Amino acid sequence: MPRLILVRHGQSQWNLENRFTGWWDVDLTEKGEEEARAAGRLLAEKGLLPTVAFTSLQTRAIKTLHFALEAAGLLWIPETKDWRLNERHYGGLTGLNKAETAALHGDEQVKIWRRSFDTPPPVLEYGSAFDLSTDPRYAGIAVPQTESLKDTIARVLPYYEGSIVPHLRAGATVLVSAHGNSLRALVKHLSGISDAEITGLEIPTGQPIVYDLADDLAVLDRYYLSER
Numbered sequence: 001m002p003r004l005i006l007v008r009h010g011q012s013q014w015n016l017e018n019r020f021t022g023w024w025d026v027d028l029t030e031k032g033e034e035e036a037r038a039a040g041r042l043l044a045e046k047g048l049l050p051t052v053a054f055t056s057l058q059t060r061a062i063k064t065l066h067f068a069l070e071a072a073g074l075l076w077i078p079e080t081k082d083w084r085l086n087e088r089h090y091g092g093l094t095g096l097n098k099a100e101t102a103a104l105h106g107d108e109q110v111k112i113w114r115r116s117f118d119t120p121p122p123v124l125e126y127g128s129a130f131d132l133s134t135d136p137r138y139a140g141i142a143v144p145q146t147e148s149l150k151d152t153i154a155r156v157l158p159y160y161e162g163s164i165v166p167h168l169r170a171g172a173t174v175l176v177s178a179h180g181n182s183l184r185a186l187v188k189h190l191s192g193i194s195d196a197e198i199t200g201l202e203i204p205t206g207q208p209i210v211y212d213l214a215d216d217l218a219v220l221d222r223y224y225l226s227e228r
């Protein structure tokens, strides 16, 4: 049976500091590293062994993948990194503290920036502190200045269809280590969640979410591995 396992990276330094992160490349905290190892131990314990892995170009997701695979004894499986699995770009909010921003602009406005389906945060100006458009890792890529969830879906889904689905069709157990909003994009698609309802979906750090799939990739079941 094809299986898709989604894991959001473990706690990052800016998760801890409550700062808008997006494409900024922050590292895992020690707690985040441990969450990633625990995810890998859980995969091994439940006998759910990925045969191929995908992650973003961001350190926190790459390291989560590696800590998890190491704990599961699977560091050797093939892995692919792609910017299309990156976190949603937080635009001009990148680096700001979430509570301070809510105090300034109000909870409602911040909720819209964080969770609305198609309202992007304000743009990040080229040349400003958190601009990554000249970072060598994004050479040849049109780095966005901001992204809504809708914009994120527009790059995550074609990548999923083109690069991940072929492995699932071949019966693989695929592990995707990514980010809160790039995974919300995938879950919205796979579970048929409406634009309105997706605003309420939160994905916890370091908790493997498993999709059991039929041969035609119809979703048979979705569950947190820790609950089975």
Ligand SMILES: O=C(O)[C@@H](CO)OP(=O)(O)O
Pocket (backbone or CB within 6 Å): 015, 019, 020, 021, 022, 023, 087, 090, 114, 180, 181
């Ligand atoms: O800061 C971010 O990039 C994301 C994930 O931590 O935050 P949010 O929960 O607001 O989507």
